[in-house]
Amino acid sequence: MEDSSPPLIRSAALAALLAALLALPLLGVRLVDSANGLSLSGRPELVAWAAGGVFCGRLIIDLFRRWIRDFSIRLPVPPPPPEWTRFGVGWALALFALVLPFLPFADRNLVDKATMVLIYIMLGWGLNIVVGLAGLLDLGFVAFYAVGAYSYALLSMTFGLSFWVCLPLAGLFAAAFGLALGFPVLRLRGDYLAIVTLGFGEIIRIVLQNWQDLTGGPIGISGIERPSLFGLSFKAVPPEGQTGFAEFFGLNYSADHRVIFLYFLILALALATNLFTLRIRRLPVGRAWEALREDEIACRSLGINPTTIKLSAFALGAMFAGFAGSFFATRQGFISPESFTFIESAMILAIVVLGGMGSQIGIVLAALLLVGLPEWFRDLQMYRMLAFGAAMVLIMLWKPSGLLSSRSPTIRLGGRA
Template sequence: MAALVALGLAFPLVGHRLEDSVNGLSLGYRFDWVAIGVAAVFFGRLTIGLLGGVPRIAAFDRLKGLRMDWLGWVLAAIAIALPFLPFADRNLIDKATLVLIYVMLGWGLNVVVGLAGLLDLGYVAFYAVGAYSYALLSLYFDLSFWVCLPLAGLFAAGFGVLLGFPVLRLRGDYLAIVTLGFGEIIRVILLNWQSFTGGPNGITSIARPSFFGLVFSADPPEGRMAFHQALGIDYSSLHRVMFLYFLILALALLTNFVTLRLRRLPIGRAWEALREDEIACRALGINPTTTKLSAFAIGAMFGGFAGSFFATRQGFVSPESFTFIESAIVLAIVVLGGMGSQIGVVVAALLLIGLPEWFRDLQLYRMLVFGLAMVAIMLWRPRGLLSHRDPTILLSEMKR
């Protein structure tokens, strides 16, 4: 049965290849591929049938029993120690930095999706606002990274409120499509406002951040001191990579810390209550609009921080970095990690970003594997890798 379906699926698309020829298109045939594919599916299905279903992997079930706070500290310790480990080279730190950017984005979005339960498909817009506000501020006003960082956060939060104010009355999926539309609007504007944002070429040569006024370069400009001179060590380009790594680590941990504290505050409680039942919240005197807006603004602010870090790390921003697929990846990290779970975000980011980076040699198959992994993890653990914190009190079966 499965083999028949596979034959049907494979016959047109695998069996034929559109080839460019002199007069337009022609067809190539490769039915041998179809045969191989169908045979593989047939025997695969047979094996699964004989084994009596897909075996459950128990590792993650056990993991649920672990004390999460403990795991968190261990991960943080590993993260801090990473650059000093003997096997850490430039490549590894670069990858770890990338993973950390996504961890931070995931934590930021977690406030919106995981805690407040608002589905946001346009999170990348705030990331873009953060990146571009740093790029533009440093380009036009020559402001340093440290001045721009809070400003970028503020701008992003402002955009969050701007978007949130009119649309937060919408429910669930209407909100999703509006946020998606907003993300696309921001991207299209960035792409077409040539004179201001540089259009598709983006903005190049964005200033690098400094470490308390110490710059990272072999020969510092007049009147500035370079990092290696201040410490009296030899110059190495690795210093900047490590500095960036620690910077994003600090930012990410800050995000985590703030989120964890916010959860304990009345506003955090209100977010979670709102996620569970909006009408009950209203009856209890929680103002849904301001509560949702605050979640939106805070999530957007962290997105903005991550964005300006991204800009300073790349030294280059262009609209291409802010497509919908980025939003989808961040959302996938949050949901796969188990909504509302901070550690889950880290694990999911490691899986989704770290693993494909490892297989970068297989360029073509990377995204395919990424998509398959998304589907597979979701099927295997529908509630996320580490299932999210349920409300403490449950009266009866929850409404779906």
């Protein structure tokens, strides 16, 4: 141990020097804009902090690595969980989600946050069809989410259609957009496809922002109709000819009823997405997705038409995003292009990738981690995206194939090998 300590210190010192250099212009100096132009103010203490932090971090990492090597410690590799635990965990989570609003500690705030997390879980499950199963990297998924949200908002504002009529329509519109976009671009290779979908997402946002007559431009659309339960309204004073939910069941009116109703609505939608994915993976088209992800050339030589198969994945993923979008619109009652930026796409993609591209439970965990956790740390809002970017890099470095990766095909020949 003794002989090798100088390089240890040296590498840490080098890393610290590098960090200090990198931090010097951007952290060490701050641009201050005042009435008479820009001026500078120095913050040398931040550079020192950065260098010190990197020094300690590097030292700890190196020591940890050395410790593992010297004592030949094997980090325990957990045995693969038996088949039933996966199902068990899934059922347990679903059950927990079902009773959550009635638990004693669940207040309105918590149910609201859980609803937010569920929207992302649903979006993650939708994108999982595209990215996880079919292996197509889509950086513009938020476009379909936006199409769904705006379809519902516009249909309901212009024609006065109810949420339940608009929901399938919004899904259809989003799927149609998916088809229209997918048809020309799906021939492209993976990373080109990523950039084109990114461009498409931006185009949709720019159009929403500038087509003022239709979308209201940057101001957005407000006063979107809330959903009802089989004609039972959740308003304090139900509109003419309708019965209120509370009145019908003989309860006292409470605004919480709607929050809980919305929670169950998104839970049902998300579970439907999940069930759909689990089922379709066993159908020929689902198997073709996974086969295509693994080896496109082999698939082509076996007579699978890659374009149709990819297109189906693209359209189905878009459809679920459309459903989620119309739910988002009805929950918020207000939408604007601000809600559909690239960061949202990156967030949904990060959830899928973090979850292990293809693992349904992994996506739930990742959504809890990425959406649920930051909701509790609202005070650290500023640092939230910073940590988010760092987490994306670190998780890729640590596990390039995701937290719970399930690359293994859903179906095998002749039982499990």
